[in-house]
Amino acid sequence: MPTIRRRLLAVSLALPLVFKATARADEGMWMPSQLPDIARQMKAAGFKGDPRDLAELARPPMNAIVKVGGASGAFVSNEGLVLTNHHVAFGVVQYNSGKQSDGSERDLIRDGYIAADRGAELPANPDYRVLVTTGFDRVTDRILAEAKGQQGRAYFDAVDRATKAVVAECEREPGTRCSVANMYYGTDFYRVRQLELRDVRLVYAPPNDIGNYGGEVDNFVWPRHTGDFTLLRAYVGKDGKPADYSPDNVAYVPPAHLQVSTANLKEGDYAMLAGYPGTTFRHRMASEFANQVEWQLPSRVALYQRMVDVIEATAAKDEAVRVSYANQVRSLKNSLKRAQGELDGLRRSNAVVVRRDDETAMYAWLDQQSDVVATKADIAAAQAVLDKGVAMRGRDQLLGVIVSQTQLLRSAVSLQRLAFERAKPDAEREGGYQQRDEALVSGQLRQVQRRYAMDVEKALLAELVGQYQALPAAQHVPEFDAVFGSTPAQLKAKLDALYSGTKLGAENERLAAMQADRAALSNSKDTLLQAAATLLPALLRLEDESKASNGELLRLRPAYMRALIGYRKSQGRAVYPDANSTLRVSYGRVSAMDPRDGVRYRPLTTVQGIVEKHTGSEPFNAPQPLLAAIAKGDFGTTAEPSLKTQTVDFLTNLDTTGGNSGSAVMDAHGKLIGLNFDSNWEAVSASWMFDPRYKRAIHVDMRYLRWLLAKVYPAPHLLREMQLPAE
Amino acid sequence: MPTIRRRLLAVSLALPLVFKATARADEGMWMPSQLPDIARQMKAAGFKGDPRDLAELARPPMNAIVKVGGASGAFVSNEGLVLTNHHVAFGVVQYNSGKQSDGSERDLIRDGYIAADRGAELPANPDYRVLVTTGFDRVTDRILAEAKGQQGRAYFDAVDRATKAVVAECEREPGTRCSVANMYYGTDFYRVRQLELRDVRLVYAPPNDIGNYGGEVDNFVWPRHTGDFTLLRAYVGKDGKPADYSPDNVAYVPPAHLQVSTANLKEGDYAMLAGYPGTTFRHRMASEFANQVEWQLPSRVALYQRMVDVIEATAAKDEAVRVSYANQVRSLKNSLKRAQGELDGLRRSNAVVVRRDDETAMYAWLDQQSDVVATKADIAAAQAVLDKGVAMRGRDQLLGVIVSQTQLLRSAVSLQRLAFERAKPDAEREGGYQQRDEALVSGQLRQVQRRYAMDVEKALLAELVGQYQALPAAQHVPEFDAVFGSTPAQLKAKLDALYSGTKLGAENERLAAMQADRAALSNSKDTLLQAAATLLPALLRLEDESKASNGELLRLRPAYMRALIGYRKSQGRAVYPDANSTLRVSYGRVSAMDPRDGVRYRPLTTVQGIVEKHTGSEPFNAPQPLLAAIAKGDFGTTAEPSLKTQTVDFLTNLDTTGGNSGSAVMDAHGKLIGLNFDSNWEAVSASWMFDPRYKRAIHVDMRYLRWLLAKVYPAPHLLREMQLPAE
Structure with missing residues (x-):
């Protein structure tokens, strides 16, 4: 090329x-x-x-890096072998478990899988993809051509139209998946062209008790002892082109692959990583940092805790109700924990002050430059848009959870919205309400049955709408006030009426409503459907306002980004764009960490830790063959000489975020030494601020993979294919 | 001397x-x-x-070591200044808090205290003592003179009588407290003579948020950041002899005191500690280790968990009941946690196998010695006594909690027992039922009011007696079967009758019963008092059997101990007696620790950790003056040069157990470098087995004390008195 x-x-x-x-x-x-x-x-x-x-x-090594299962991976042989995380390929393992066509049962999650030969490699779920990035071209001028001179919603829509056109044109080439990546918040746009490999097969997965050793308990935890890897293989048609699964397909020959390292590893060694990090906010404005730390995260923690308390108190009397809400409570607690972790981290890093001081210095620098009037006007206008959002943040947070965290009310709104969208041509419908989404909507409507209890939903709404009612008048929305009243007493009466007058608690009623047309739904006598009909115009209006704001920010933020890039250049520093699921590289070192006073985390863990954590039950139920092999102590060439034992995982200071799962970790020569699969709890806040004291990434040591394949769950043919020693 | x-x-x-x-x-x-x-x-x-x-x-330094408030301490000036833990002197601080005679209020727990001069030093609660060990004499022959030739209960009583006689004779000297210490499980007896200083005053206490920083959350935790120290002063009469508090008393001039070190401290430095460790079981027989690990601890964990579950389930419906049982639940959970910690530790150290292999080797050695017939017969007899206990362990565990973990039943038993004991001369009554104990008994009877709910007690008894009923017939006690029946159905009916027919739920009834004589109580129509009258002979019989067993073990264990001491000698090793609250010395080093794979605990903590842990609320609410001083960074000569900051606590591998609180930690020259106050969680099992990988002790660094006195809550006069630099 x-x-x-x-x-x-x-x-x-x-x-x-x-x-x-x-x-x-x-x-x-x-x-x-x-x-x-x-x-x-x-x-x-x-x-x-x-x-x-x-x-x-x-060129190698970048043409060996792939996007797989929504995350990252790499080719590790010249016959299409792809290495990624066990959790990234989990759906593939799950898809191949359960009842087989011959009537037998198998559990590859529990047992793991080793394909003895090519014929035994198992097809992935049909929507599973391996994507190889083949093109990355700047298309800024084309994307912004129509947007220039526009503002707000019109700017947003112009960018959206141009993006869709670029993608459609690019995807005319068969076997190609395209997208447009927005770099530096609207400053630049790139067309990403990817080869889309659609026949992916399961080659080697360790048992879940290795691939997910520690489970949720060890999630975000260092020291870690997880063998979070799986080997897949990409296939293509006999013509070498991407194809759907067929037994006649042949292994894809990638342009290059990474060679797994056979060298040792120690603290301080160079390491680098290539993958597809999802989203970061590092270059957001100082006021956004302050809003996040001073309001968004603490109020989310308080709100979610309150919701958990309300659900648990209301459900306490009835075991069946507790079970119905167990998922929602777990999910709220997870979000709460994560928000608290992010908050703790940003406070620990003093993020608000650090970012504000940095921005103040940037403005001082900017003032010394020539012709900055337009830049400063744009930044001020962007700040005004953000300030408008801050003024309404209480409302936006509450209305969000009022709709998303209820079951029947959400169903009613969703039904009205679907009827509204169906009146448009399919291509113009809002995402989530197109024809291809209807199966998902009906699935959600069915699921309500197992997740709803009237008392809980009423108690939750009493709390949430009660909080909304206490907001200043400027944040009130007439339609919501009409539906729920303006005082707690009115709210109670309204909720009683809403929930006694609805039949949406019955699955057949919900599914029937999905078939009704817009007029029928608008005129329904069902109290919740009526309420949703009243709320819908408000929700659409708020959505429109949000898109207009986003359009303005897309137009205005580039001024801020250019100022930042210029200021950094004056400091002798480059600026990477915030992560946006495009291919990125970070570099650093194998690193210990001092998480807190008096404690040092060593950078390499060993199989001794597997034994220490083993309890015999999930998530610390190490398989007997693994325990036996550890007890035997036969580690061969895969042992770390300085530790005289087998390593498992290692820690680096590489810059990662969600989406980097499965990223290849390479040494100074580009050899594959590890597979990224998690970061430490202290680094949860790194999506906003990289604090070198606490930001670490957690990787599977490739020597652990080699040992498992050599000695524990042997796959000598795969070691040969990867040109690795037999032991 | x-x-x-x-x-x-x-x-x-x-x-x-x-x-x-x-x-x-x-x-x-x-x-x-x-x-x-x-x-x-x-x-x-x-x-x-x-x-x-x-x-x-x-001689110095041992004559500077004291027993204080039931734990340990040391003189640190030639004017009677005593250094001990804040938690050891907590009662003194508490006694001086609250409403004062002039009507004012003060909270020395919260605020701490600095006596500006001698006149401002505050008297401790009158029963608070500082004891200086002045004599330690072997009295084995005298203690065992009458016991020789006896067995069982008679052996026990003979030792008990001789002990009381030795103590009484020794205490004839005014100002002297004496006791007899049993070393090597009845092998040797020592008379311990102590000078009893009765006028003790509070000189300097840091605020509780320093002295107990981390509270229960950090209990047993390393890294630690607690300034757990307090300075007291011992006073004597003008004649230099121990005296009750009087404003005319003068500071006691100890024969010696420890000099606080001004040197630095680093990993590997020699350290030693002198104090009064309470109880250890290191030299128990292998079968006792097995019983502890395989039955006592796991069954205690299961039983206490079951009790917590029963109480919580029964109390769930009623907030008032939950509050009544909160203390008992908390205490059960603490015991459970500790038992689990001990169990985890003993399993981690493979204690059963290690001790058994050691004992097997000892027996092999013993077989090579001459004249071991009598020794082996004694050891076999001791084992038989232990085996008898094992055969009844289920019964003993359950009957124990049936009485101790109930409120009304325990009151009834206690009332019957008191009436029974009152029939004897006071000196012959069982401990806990003598005249001096009656205030305590009536206090317990009053306390029932706040800790009892009929439903909970019945549910608890249904569970506990139900478990007892399921034991093999050989473990049954006729009186218990008579009171509670032999089947769960009978039990339910019996419990209903017992609790509907008692008036002991009323405080005045309980206190009135305390005044009744034995005949009246025996004939009471109150169903629970009747039940207790039936149970009492059984409880006395079991108590007698237990004393007889203890007497036998006192007679027989020395054979085992002599064999062990001989075997150790053959290995070139000395044997210390298991801890028994007498003065002991241990030595070792300032030590890091690897608690688990991938984690290293550093041996010194710094003020940075105080800031990291600070949340602004208990137990991590560092006082503002402390935070300000840390922020200022003015550490002077008390900073650790290698860390460039102020240290707080440090870790050694010294051998300690409960009672070692307040023990002086000295350097290679006998200078005071630290004050012991806790051990790490991993060392909970050290009362049975010392595992060098995990056994650590936690000390306040004397440099932290010096810094607090110099810069944070200044007491320059005390630094001068201790001959320490002003900063």
Whole structure:
């Protein structure tokens, strides 16, 4: 692909400000094309290759990096073997478990799986994909052509239309999946072109008690002892092109693959990682940091805790009700815990002050530049949009959970919305209400049966709408006041009437309503459907306002980003775009961590920890063959000589976020040393701020994989295929 | 005291077997008199003094070590200043808080206290004591004179009588408190003579948020950040003799005091500790280890959990009942947690196998010795006594909690027992039922009001007696069967009758019954008093059997201990007696710890940890002056140079157990470097087995004390008195 170099040149020219700037050590989710710009720092960190090679998507090692199952992975053989996390391939393992066509049962989650040969490799669920990024082209001018001169909703819609057109054109090439990535918050747009491999098969999965050892208890926990990996294989048609599953398909020959390392590993060793990080907020404005830390997270924690309390108190009397709400309570508690973790982390890092001081310094620098009037006007306008959101944040938070955390009310709103959207041509319907989504909607309507109890929903609404009623008048929405009244006493009477006058508690009524047309639903005598009909125009209006705000921010934030990039350049630093599920590279080191005073986390864990954690029951139920192999102590060439035992996982300071699951971790020579699968609890706040004291990433040591394949659940043919020693 | 040397000679001669034997590194709670025997190991560990000096109770530093408030402490000035833990002196701080005679209120727990001068030092509660051990003399022959030739209960009573006589004779000297210590399980007896200082005053206490920083949450936790110390002063009459509190008293001039160190501290430094460890079981027989790990601890965990479940389920419906039982539930959960911790630790250390293998080797050695017939017969007889206990352990455990964990039933039994004991001369009554105990009994009878609910007590008894009913017939007690029936159905009817026919639920009825004579109580129509009258003979019989067994073990265990001491000598190792609240010394090092794979605990904590843990609410509510001083960073000569900050606590591998609270931790030169106040959770099982991987002790760094006195809550006059730098 000789055009790659030209494309990258375009990318570079698009970002003249970052040229030759330097990065803060070890922070950064870099676009591959940026790496030559930070070559000096990468070399200083220990990288032995040429960063220009990493910038080329068509060259090793980047052409071995794939997107798989929504996360990351890499080719590890020249016959299409893909390595990713057990949890990323979990759906594939699950799909192949249960009752078989011959009537037998198998549980590959519990037992794991080793395909003895190519014929035994098991097809993944048909929607499972391996995507290889083959093109990354700047399309900013085209995306913004129509948007220029527009504002608000019109700007948003213009970008949306142009994006859809670019994608449609790009996807005309068969076997290609395309998207448009927004870099630096609307500053630049890139067309991402990916080869879409649709025949993926399960080759090797360890038992769940290895692949998910520690389960939820150890989630976000270091020290970790999980063998979170699975091997898949990508297949193509005999013509070498992407194809749906067919027994006649042949193994895909990737342009390159990563070689698993056979070297040892120690604290301080260079490491780098390539994958598809999801979303970060590092370059948000200081006021957004303050809003997040001072209001969004604490109020979410308080609100979710209140919801948990209300549900648990109301459900306490009735075991069946408790069971119905167990999922919702667990999910609220998880969100609460995560919000609390993020809050704790941002406070620990003093994020509000750090970001504010940085922004203040940036503005001081900006004031020294020429021609900044337009820039400053745009930033001020962006701030005004954000301020409008802050003024309504109490309302937006509460209305959000009033709809999303109820069962019957949500069903009623969803039914009215579906009827409303059905009046449009399918392509113009809102996402989630298109024809292809209707199965999902009916599934949700069915699920209500197992998740609803009238007393709980009324108690929850009494609490949530009660909080909404206590908001200042400026945040009130007439339609909500009409449906729920304006005082707690009115609310109680309204809720009694709403829930005694509805039949939506019955599944057949809900499913029947899904078939009704808009007029019938609008005129329904059902009290909740009536309420939803009243609320719908308000919800659509709020949605429209939100899109208008987003359009304005898309238009205005680039001024802020350009100022930031310019200021960083003046500091000698480059700026990576916030993560957006595109291919990124980060580099750093194998790193210990001091999580708190008096405690040091060592950077490598060993099989001793598996034995220590083993309780014999989930999630610490190490399989007997594993325990026996550990007791035997036969670790061969995969042992770490300095520890005289087998390592399991290791810790680096690499910059990651959700989506980096399955990212290949490479050494200074590009050899594969680890597979990223989690980060530590202290790093939950890293989506907003990278704090080098606490940000770590957790990887499976490839020597643990090699040992499992050599000695515990042997797959000598796969070791041979990966050109690895037999033991 | 020139006689001390002679006394110690006697001690040494009493233990010829341990002469010149060597100890396993760092394990051991040594009698001071044993230290010369392990001089080589102490020197090897880094001790710079002469162990013979430590063996002399009348010489520094041992004559500076005191027993205070039931735990340990040390003189730290030549004017009677005593350093102990904040939690050991907590009663003194509490006694001086609350409403004052002038009508004002003060809260020294919250605020701490600094006596500006001698006149401002506040008297402790009148029963608070500082005890200085002045004599330690072997009295084995006298204690066992009458016991020789006796067995069982008679042996027990003979030892008890001789002990009381020795104590009475010794205490004829005014200001003296005496006791007889049983060493090596009845092998040797020592008369301990202590100077009893009765006028103790509060000099300096940090606020509770320093002295108990971390509270229950951090109990048993490392890393720790607690300033758990308080300074008291001992006073005597103008004649220099112990006296009750009087404003005319003068500061006691101790024969010696410890000098607080001004040196730095690092991992690996020699450390030793002197104090009064309570009880250990290290030299129990292998079968007792097995019983503890395989039955006592797991069945206690299961039983207590079941009791918690029953109480919580029954109390769930009624908030008032929940409050009544909150204390009992908390106490059961604490005991359960501790039992589980001990069990986990003993399993982790493989204690049953380790002890059994050791004992097997000991028996093999014993078989090679001459004249071991009598020894082996005694050991076999001791084992038979233990086996009898094991055969009845289910019964004993259940009857124990049936009486101790109920409120009304326990009251009824207690009332019948008191009436029974009152028929004897006061001196012959059982402990707990003498005249001096009656206030305590009536207090308990009053307390029932706030801790009882009929439904809960009946549910608890249904569970506990139900479990008892399911025991094999051989473990049944006729009187219990008569009172509760033999089947669950009978039990239910009996419980209904027992609790509907009693008036003991009323406080005035209980207190009136306390005044009734034995005949009246025996003939009472009250159903629970009747039941207790039926049960009492059984309880007395079981108590008598238990004393007889204890007498037999007292007679027989010395054979086992002599065999163990002989075997250890053959291994070149000395044997310390299990802890029994007498003065002991242990030595070791400032030590990091690897609690589990991938985690290292550093041996020193710093003020940074106080800030990290601070939440602004109990138990992590660091006082503002402390936070301000930390932020200021002005640590002067008290900072640890290698860490460039102020240390707080440190960790050693010293051998400790409950009672070692407040023990002085000294360096290689006998200077005071720390104050022991806790051990780590992993060491809970150390009362049975010392596992060098996990056994650690937690101390306040004296540099933290110096910094607090110099910079945070200043007391320059006390620093001067302790001859310490002003900052």
